[in-house]
Amino acid sequence: MQELDRVVIRFAGDSGDGMQLTGDRFTSVSALFGNDLSTLPDFPAEIRAPAGTLAGVSAFQVHISDHDILTPGDAPNVLIAMNPAALKANIGDLPTGGTLIVNTDSFGERDLAKAGYAANPLEDGSLAGFTVYEVAMTAMTLEAVKPTGAKPRDAERSKNFFALGLVTWLYNRPVDPTLGWIKERFSKNHMVEESNTLAFRAGYNFGETAELFLSTYQVRPAALDPGVYTNINGNTALAWGLVAAGQLAKLPIFLGSYPITPASDILHELSKHKNFGVRTLQAEDEIAGIAAALGASFGGSLGITTTSGPGVDLKSETVGLAISLELPLIVVDIQRGGPSTGLPTKTEQADLLHVMYGRHGEAPVPIVAAKTPSHCFEAAIEAARIALKYRTPVFLLSDGYLANGSEPWKLPDVDSLPDISVDFATEPNHVDEEGNSVFWPYIRDEETLARPWAIPGTPGLEHRIGGIEKADGSGNISYEPANHERMVHLRAAKVAGIAKDIPDAEVDHEDGAELLVLGWGSTYGAIQAAVRRVRARGTKVAHAHLVHLNPLPPNLGDVLSRYSRIIVPEMNLGQLSKMVRAEFLVDARSVTKVQGQPFRAAELESAILEALS
Amino acid sequence: MTDTVPVTTKKDWTSDQEVRWCPGCGDYSILTAMQMLMPELGVRRESTVFISGIGCSSRFPYYMNTYGLHSIHGRAPALATGLALARPDLDVWVITGDGDGLSIGGNHLMHALRRNVNLNIILFNNQIYGLTKGQYSPTSEVGKVTKSTPFGSLDRPFNPISLALGAEATFVARTHDMDRKHMQSTFKRAYEHKGASFIEVYQNCNVFNDGAFEQILSKESRPNNLIPLEHGQPIRFGPDGERGVVLDAKGARIVDVADVGEDKLLVHDEAREDPAVAFMLSRLAHGPYEPTPIGVFRAVETADYGSGMDRQLAEAQERRGPGELSKLLTSGATWTVGAGANGHA
Numbered sequence A: 001m002q003e004l005d006r007v008v009i010r011f012a013g014d015s016g017d018g019m020q021l022t023g024d025r026f027t028s029v030s031a032l033f034g035n036d037l038s039t040l041p042d043f044p045a046e047i048r049a050p051a052g053t054l055a056g057v058s059a060f061q062v063h064i065s066d067h068d069i070l071t072p073g074d075a076p077n078v079l080i081a082m083n084p085a086a087l088k089a090n091i092g093d094l095p096t097g098g099t100l101i102v103n104t105d106s107f108g109e110r111d112l113a114k115a116g117y118a119a120n121p122l123e124d125g126s127l128a129g130f131t132v133y134e135v136a137m138t139a140m141t142l143e144a145v146k147p148t149g150a151k152p153r154d155a156e157r158s159k160n161f162f163a164l165g166l167v168t169w170l171y172n173r174p175v176d177p178t179l180g181w182i183k184e185r186f187s188k189n190h191m192v193e194e195s196n197t198l199a200f201r202a203g204y205n206f207g208e209t210a211e212l213f214l215s216t217y218q219v220r221p222a223a224l225d226p227g228v229y230t231n232i233n234g235n236t237a238l239a240w241g242l243v244a245a246g247q248l249a250k251l252p253i254f255l256g257s258y259p260i261t262p263a264s265d266i267l268h269e270l271s272k273h274k275n276f277g278v279r280t281l282q283a284e285d286e287i288a289g290i291a292a293a294l295g296a297s298f299g300g301s302l303g304i305t306t307t308s309g310p311g312v313d314l315k316s317e318t319v320g321l322a323i324s325l326e327l328p329l330i331v332v333d334i335q336r337g338g339p340s341t342g343l344p345t346k347t348e349q350a351d352l353l354h355v356m357y358g359r360h361g362e363a364p365v366p367i368v369a370a371k372t373p374s375h376c377f378e379a380a381i382e383a384a385r386i387a388l389k390y391r392t393p394v395f396l397l398s399d400g401y402l403a404n405g406s407e408p409w410k411l412p413d414v415d416s417l418p419d420i421s422v423d424f425a426t427e428p429n430h431v432d433e434e435g436n437s438v439f440w441p442y443i444r445d446e447e448t449l450a451r452p453w454a455i456p457g458t459p460g461l462e463h464r465i466g467g468i469e470k471a472d473g474s475g476n477i478s479y480e481p482a483n484h485e486r487m488v489h490l491r492a493a494k495v496a497g498i499a500k501d502i503p504d505a506e507v508d509h510e511d512g513a514e515l516l517v518l519g520w521g522s523t524y525g526a527i528q529a530a531v532r533r534v535r536a537r538g539t540k541v542a543h544a545h546l547v548h549l550n551p552l553p554p555n556l557g558d559v560l561s562r563y564s565r566i567i568v569p570e571m572n573l574g575q576l577s578k579m580v581r582a583e584f585l586v587d588a589r590s591v592t593k594v595q596g597q598p599f600r601a602a603e604l605e606s607a608i609l610e611a612l613s
Numbered sequence B: 001m002t003d004t005v006p007v008t009t010k011k012d013w014t015s016d017q018e019v020r021w022c023p024g025c026g027d028y029s030i031l032t033a034m035q036m037l038m039p040e041l042g043v044r045r046e047s048t049v050f051i052s053g054i055g056c057s058s059r060f061p062y063y064m065n066t067y068g069l070h071s072i073h074g075r076a077p078a079l080a081t082g083l084a085l086a087r088p089d090l091d092v093w094v095i096t097g098d099g100d101g102l103s104i105g106g107n108h109l110m111h112a113l114r115r116n117v118n119l120n121i122i123l124f125n126n127q128i129y130g131l132t133k134g135q136y137s138p139t140s141e142v143g144k145v146t147k148s149t150p151f152g153s154l155d156r157p158f159n160p161i162s163l164a165l166g167a168e169a170t171f172v173a174r175t176h177d178m179d180r181k182h183m184q185s186t187f188k189r190a191y192e193h194k195g196a197s198f199i200e201v202y203q204n205c206n207v208f209n210d211g212a213f214e215q216i217l218s219k220e221s222r223p224n225n226l227i228p229l230e231h232g233q234p235i236r237f238g239p240d241g242e243r244g245v246v247l248d249a250k251g252a253r254i255v256d257v258a259d260v261g262e263d264k265l266l267v268h269d270e271a272r273e274d275p276a277v278a279f280m281l282s283r284l285a286h287g288p289y290e291p292t293p294i295g296v297f298r299a300v301e302t303a304d305y306g307s308g309m310d311r312q313l314a315e316a317q318e319r320r321g322p323g324e325l326s327k328l329l330t331s332g333a334t335w336t337v338g339a340g341a342n343g344h345a
């Protein structure tokens, strides 16, 4: 058995081959084993893209290690290719000397033709630079599941469990969690349960007895902070953060949402938690989703809508209404490649300026962005805190990479989570000209500039609000020029004032560093990994990562002024860099990547070195 | 709340805002009908909410001394859906118009009706765009000459009642701005109905489409062209009740009672489960210039969306107990990293 400090494994196959499931299982077992890890699922938008073609390839990369890691790995050390298309689509990423495990049973003439191979790569010497293990996975799976009596077509579908069994053996992972999981997951279909169990065992046993592999490998548990951990992806963490926000605010939460990739899993997850009093409405469209959420907020719920870029386009008008009504609302944008339908299942960070400015009129909205899958939990609570305290819509940004990627998460102590509750108005707040006590919906809190939240059902506070400009204070319709200007400034000042109520930007600084890498969102892991590599070479560099994008942290101007060079890596064409250049007149240089894939640490390492040269 | 609802008058339901509709607009009488209905219903101002979209009719909430929300064009049913689901204790009214509800907001209207959300939706139909100064609307008759259709409009109009019945709305009625009592009793029926109620109000826009309903509503034409729908009664009209509606192989159609005999007349049954007959009644007139039914087309009781949602929440709490955050966070597989070495849970 050989010890490794880390390994990156990529499972690749046809969309129908169950690669996401296989990768996910391997990840869970590794998490339970105590490794640090990070994952990158990568799948096509089509549910069943033509089988065996390059377009239909689905892959799952997992990086496991015995120390703290930040990314799913730049390149795999091991590639499991279930068919020629998977091989062709992924082999370019496997470094020379890498390990390749292929299912030889799917390398027939037709399979090769579908993948566009003129000759069989297993025979033409093109894989000479790799350590290739040829395994007849389909045949062995069929043989193994024979006792169940499953028809060959059904039996063949267990071959991903054969592959999982083999890799489980190769990396000395425990088998029991997976066996238990199969039992539970397929309890309703005994034959499938039995087939998957047999295929998994067969794969494991094949590794042990075939003497094909020279050695097995061991990646020891990582020395993580003491605590209780769970493995979590961004969408689940975000959904749990929203549930937590409801509890911490002592308010019912209401989600109005329309299914859209890659945000739908938040709708699914929240729909499970009705015992928390969570109401979910799958609305008729994106607009109805946010409108229903806003209606619920008017009634005293924490209204939430979840979507991706195309949905944000449609919701913009209602965000404007929420700004005008000054009611709490959370708009979650799980960014994906755009414009238009773009790349539904791939990641991008190109909605920043959209959520910052994408509305008519002067329409400021606070923006919070999550930086890792587990950080989505905290970011959701922070978005809720701001929305409730300042009675404003808040954009919460995540992206496809965070949404589906997972990492071990040290569970927070529930009692340490902040109290974000606010009070509803219960009393009149003004005396009119005739001396009557009345309620004016737009009298503001002096400190926060938030208006009172008086919910229907409260006697004596009946009032009418709407999207037409309102008179400062009374909230009555007003077309008065000076009043409009005052209201525009008040709304802007309210959002700008949140800067006093958010933490300073933290800088991971090194004495003598002249270059600052400024990031936001899901690039955190890749930037931090690159920074570590650069430092390991003895080069000095600093990193600041923004969670609050509007308003920006109060110290950011100071921070930026301390460095002679600033680079801003983003999965867009330079949106944060534009914002900081405009705001602080600094020469922030953009480093961009828009391939639907996260940055690799190596790419950022070169970008940093280049900026320093 | 157990304490008694205070007795109110129309004045209590009238806000301090100056009403800004054009003098002579049909909206005034609708507002009066509503302000007079409220004391009759014996409901609380604080538990009553009016939500509207954009258009002349949508200014309505400002004039009711209740909670009110004047939203954006077409979206009132969607906002109201969220409010009604989150707050089943409230009475939620939606005020919309033919442009707001049937053009830009058609999707939300139809889905609110389909879901049977507990809302009272009142659509002011004046067959014109008033607030934008006189373009044709989705209920304008074919050939309507307006600023945007100088050579006449080409598109066929919606029949709002047919549309609502097509969505299987559980309460569907039509009334008009010339009959305050009828409006008030129809609004009352909508209030009493659990689920989505849809009421079309023929409303005269005296500035841009004056007299659109003249041919059925004027004193002279009313007896001949207004077909009153009354539950359990044979459908007949005319100055001496000499005309009526029969249902036969050709569908619902208007006949002379003398030709078919009284006992052949269709007895109106608003509680009929199948909306097909009500739909046929909605098709009797091609527009408000020939005999047109007024009244309740359909009123059936069936599960409303909000009650279903409440039941699922209650069942989940019963089954799993009230939510506990710490349990949620540990609901997946977990493992413990000790201060010294790693362990597995």
Ligand code: SF4
Binding pocket: B020, B021, B022, B024, B025, B026, B027, B056, B057, B126, B130, B131, B204, B205, B206, B207, B208
């Ligand atoms: S434009 Fe027509 S509908 Fe609008 S207020 Fe004037 S009369 Fe009434």
